Amino acid sequence: MEWLSAPFEVSFVQRALWGGVLVSLVCALAGTWVVLRGMAFLGDAMAHGMIPGIAIAAVLGGNLVVGAAASAAAMALGVTALSRSPRLSQDTGIGLLFVGMLALGVIIVSRSRSFAVDLTGFLFGDVLAVREQDIRFLVVALAVAAVVSALGYRAFVALAFDRRTAHTLGLRPGLTHAVLLGLVTLAIVASFHVVGTLLVFGLLIAPPAAAILWARRIPVIMLGAAVLGCVATVTGLVLSWHWGTAAGATIAAAAVALFFVSALASGVRQWVRA
Structure with missing residues (x-):
């Protein structure tokens, strides 16, 4: 027990724990829809699409945060515009913007004197440097994400499973998709300072993907994703403290590892039933 509790006796690790838990909750709300709709590539592209805005702001x-939000919004608008072309698939547009925005961000950062330090911070974050104002921002982001998820639940469900049914029911799938992109953007922008733009994708995708193997109802998937995200946060912080590894990367690795454990257990369950 002392091995587990020792890291959390330090104040900055306690703040990192709160930050990681709040990020896990926000990502559970947005990431569930990302997994259900098959938007993983888009989520990854949007996470990297923030880099130019962050670099310019730095x-x-x-x-x-303002720079990240502006850049992510530009990325979302670009994907929406390119996806309307009948001659280009959505994946093609996402891939082009993904590479272009990432390259632009690296070019901007390379013009600064602290290129290596800045780029590493943008990509991998610094969960141990979470401040009280960051935690307050995450609380607000979580409240907004919860309200959007609750108000848009019916429309999100219809859009996730059948866009034509959503249109028939008068749920305005185009507007619903835009709101969903806004929810994903909120989760990514709120989380990048804790785990970085590169690793936020792990918390956005891995916990919901692990939970969906065991649950059938969307609220249960969100709850399972939140629990798994919190477990990954605690596990990552404890391991990084004792092993001397990067905390943000260890948290993301723990989230991905939990997915593979969940997938293996789910496979064993199906084999036993068969």
Whole structure:
């Protein structure tokens, strides 16, 4: 027990724990819809699409969250515009914007004097540097995500399983898709400071993907994803403390490892039943 509790006796690890738990809850709400709709590639692209905005804000001394939100919104608008072309598939548009935005971000960061440090911070975050204002921001982001998920639940469900049915029911699938992109953007922007743009994808996808193997109802999937995300956060912080590894990367690795454990257990369950 002392081995488990020792890291959390330090104040900055306690703040990292709260930050990681809040990120897990936000990502559980948004990530469930990402997994159900098969938007994993889009989510990854949007996570990387924030880098130019973050880089510009860092170079100019502005607010990183504002820069990240603006860049992610531009990425979402670009994907929406390119997906309307009948001659280009959505994956093609996402791939082009993914590479273009990532390259632009690296170019901007490379113009600064602290290229290696800045780029590493953008990609991998620094969960141990979470401040109280970051936690307050995450609380607000969680509240907004919960309200959007509750109000848009019926429309999100219809869109996730049958876009034509959503249109027939008068649920405006185009607007619903835009709101869903906004929810994903909120989760990514709120989380990048804790685990970075590269690793936020792990918490956004891995816990919901692990939970969906065991649950059939969407609220249960969200709850399972939240629990698994919190477990990954605690596990990652404890292991990084004792092993001396990067905390954000260890949390993301723990989330992915939990998915594979869940997949293996689910496979064993199906084999036993058969």
